[in-house]
Amino acid sequence: MGDCQPIIPAVDIFLQQIFNGLTLGSIYALVALGYTMVYGIMGLINFAHGEVVMIGALTALATAKALLAAGVPPPLVLLLALLVATLVCMALGAAIERVAYRPLRNAPRLAPLITAIGVSIVLQQVAMLVWGRNYHSVPQLLPAGSYEILGAQITEVQLIIMAVAASTMLGLMQLVNRTRLGRAMRATSESPAIAALMGVDANRIIMLTFVIGSGLGALAGVMVSANYGIAHYHMGFLLGLKAFTAAVLGGIGNLAGAMVGGLLLGIIEALGAGYIGDLTGGVLGSNYQDVFAFFVLIVVLIFRPSGLMGEKVAERA
Amino acid sequence: MARALLDVLNLEVRYGGIMAVKGISFAVEEGEMVCLIGANGAGKTSTLKALARMLPSRGEIRYGAERIDALPAHALIGRGLALVPEGRGVFARLSVAENLAMGAYHRRDHDEVAADIEYVHALLPRLKERARQLAGTLSGGEQQMLAIGRALMGRPRLLLLDEPSMGLAPLMVEKVFEVIRTVAAQGVTILLVEQNARLALEVCSRGYVMESGRVILADSAANLAADPRVRHAYLGE
Numbered sequence: 001m002g003d004c005q006p007i008i009p010a011v012d013i014f015l016q017q018i019f020n021g022l023t024l025g026s027i028y029a030l031v032a033l034g035y036t037m038v039y040g041i042m043g044l045i046n047f048a049h050g051e052v053v054m055i056g057a058l059t060a061l062a063t064a065k066a067l068l069a070a071g072v073p074p075p076l077v078l079l080l081a082l083l084v085a086t087l088v089c090m091a092l093g094a095a096i097e098r099v100a101y102r103p104l105r106n107a108p109r110l111a112p113l114i115t116a117i118g119v120s121i122v123l124q125q126v127a128m129l130v131w132g133r134n135y136h137s138v139p140q141l142l143p144a145g146s147y148e149i150l151g152a153q154i155t156e157v158q159l160i161i162m163a164v165a166a167s168t169m170l171g172l173m174q175l176v177n178r179t180r181l182g183r184a185m186r187a188t189s190e191s192p193a194i195a196a197l198m199g200v201d202a203n204r205i206i207m208l209t210f211v212i213g214s215g216l217g218a219l220a221g222v223m224v225s226a227n228y229g230i231a232h233y234h235m236g237f238l239l240g241l242k243a244f245t246a247a248v249l250g251g252i253g254n255l256a257g258a259m260v261g262g263l264l265l266g267i268i269e270a271l272g273a274g275y276i277g278d279l280t281g282g283v284l285g286s287n288y289q290d291v292f293a294f295f296v297l298i299v300v301l302i303f304r305p306s307g308l309m310g311e312k313v314a315e316r317a
Numbered sequence: 318m319a320r321a322l323l324d325v326l327n328l329e330v331r332y333g334g335i336m337a338v339k340g341i342s343f344a345v346e347e348g349e350m351v352c353l354i355g356a357n358g359a360g361k362t363s364t365l366k367a368l369a370r371m372l373p374s375r376g377e378i379r380y381g382a383e384r385i386d387a388l389p390a391h392a393l394i395g396r397g398l399a400l401v402p403e404g405r406g407v408f409a410r411l412s413v414a415e416n417l418a419m420g421a422y423h424r425r426d427h428d429e430v431a432a433d434i435e436y437v438h439a440l441l442p443r444l445k446e447r448a449r450q451l452a453g454t455l456s457g458g459e460q461q462m463l464a465i466g467r468a469l470m471g472r473p474r475l476l477l478l479d480e481p482s483m484g485l486a487p488l489m490v491e492k493v494f495e496v497i498r499t500v501a502a503q504g505v506t507i508l509l510v511e512q513n514a515r516l517a518l519e520v521c522s523r524g525y526v527m528e529s530g531r532v533i534l535a536d537s538a539a540n541l542a543a544d545p546r547v548r549h550a551y552l553g554e
Contacts, residue, residue, distance in 0.1 A: 180418075180422070183411065183415055183418060183419060183422075184419070184422060186408070186410065186411060186415075187408050187411060187419050190408045190409065190410060190411070191406065191408070193371055193390070194402060194406040194408070195391075195408075195419070196371070196389070196390035196391040197369060197371075197390060197391075197393075197394065197399070197400050197402065197406075198391075198394060198419045198420060198422045198423070198467075198471070199391050199392075199393075199394040199395055199422050199423030199471070200391055200419075200422055201389070201391045202391070
């Protein structure tokens with residue numbers, strides 16, 4: 001994130017960090033939605049979600065490399081890579097739900113949680129076997145231009161990430177709030193047993209929730225690798241934890257909360273990274289960026305465990 | 318006598334380690350309004366939950382021409398069997414209109430659904446007034462009305478009602494039972510579980526009395542209301 005050049009006036013740095021933060025936050029928000037949707041509907045924190053994002057990024061990368069080598073034009077490569085990654089992640093999400101979580105539907109809450117961590121490790125290891133331990137550089141498929149606003153640079157990649165994330169989230173809100181499926185999802189999240197009386201097959205709704213969340217994860221994975229220009233088998237871990245933090249910050253289970261929490265966390269992180277050097281008199285540098293997310297998590301858990309937009313967090317019976 | 322719409326044979330329900338229903342048999346004919354009365358903990362709610370497949374059970378449950386005891390809960394409403402659960406079970410964070418829409422979730426006949434919303438609104442005008450309000454903000458009586466309206470949106474052939482009077486003020490209880498009577502008069506078969514035995518025996522034609530997981534009496538409502546045991550134990554006389 002922003003290499004601070006001491007001569008640049010303060011407004012530029014601030015604005016620059018806001019742009020960086022919004023970009024990062026858009027990605028956090030997309031990933032956080034995956035956590036919060038699954039939590040909302042079945043009270044499970046799917047810690048494997050970060051790895052789904054990673055698989056999405058690496059699948060897109062592998063597809064893109066293959067297509068580029070075959071001479072397919074770059075814009076088409078991007079779309080196809082995104083499509084393949086999304087489909088792979090959706091199938092992966094469905095498979096995780098079916099194999100790892102459904103058998104534990106009536107088990108004590110700790111069992112699926114530990115299973116989630118297990119799934120996460122398995123996915124990471126499989127990805128390591130498939131793609132190796134190396135960092136992969138991501139080919140530039142998006143326009144490389146940038147604009148200057150009040151001295152701060154905003155790249156076209158950043159703009160595209162924000163626009164795509166915003167429209168995807170808008171679409172998701174429409175789906176959840178306006179469609180028959182969305183209604184069934186909300187009803188199931190309140191009570192699977194009562195929803196079943198209306199003819200809702202909770203298993204189907206839960207699976208679709210995983211599929212949608214994983215699709216958003218794939219998109220986020222492509223974005224994050226496009227933003228940083230690299231992808232590797234371990235990238236899902238920290239990203240997943242941060243997105244989980246964003247979901248908790250917004251109020252886990254609350255879709256709007258995940259979006260707000262994601263954007264907020266991105267901005268906090270970017271501003272923190274940008275100013276930590278000044279604040280600590282140079283003792284700590286921007287490599288402490290990751291600290292902020294977890295500092296936020298701790299503060300939220302202490303002072304407002306239900307998050308900014310969440311209702312009271314109650315253990316489900 | 319025609320074949321019963323609902324025919325239950327040796328139904329057993331275990332609930333939390335205890336046998337809540339100990340092999341009961343009963344039947345409900347098409348178009349009848351039958352009640353299941355008894356004290357708290359007699360097994361009435363467990364029976365209804367088993368019929369709606371919310372609880373596993375043993376024994377036979379015949380509905381229409383088929384056995385439904387191996388079906389999942391979500392397969393029943395499409396067959397015309399609806400339950401208004403104990404405690405109403407409205408979706409608190411969905412609007413009244415959305416709750417009604419959930420009642421018609423399994424239906425694809427959109428024009429007919431729209432007509433049924435009109436019908437439910439005519440039957441329960443409060444639901445129309447409060448269509449956009451979240452169901453959780455309704456009063457207990459309104460929530461009960463919503464739960465019934467939502468069940469009607471599924472066009473049930475057999476309606477199971479679990480303690481519709483519970484927790485309601487007397488005036489509201491009267492209103493709710495008036496609605497139930499109207500629904501019954503339109504040909505919907507009703508199986509009613511009630512602790513308020515007096516009320517239940519007033520509106521139903523037949524009744525079963527449950528005690529400790531067994532059916533101890535089965536008779537016409539008039540005979541049950543006159544039975545000294547029922548009068549003593551459940552009508553407070």
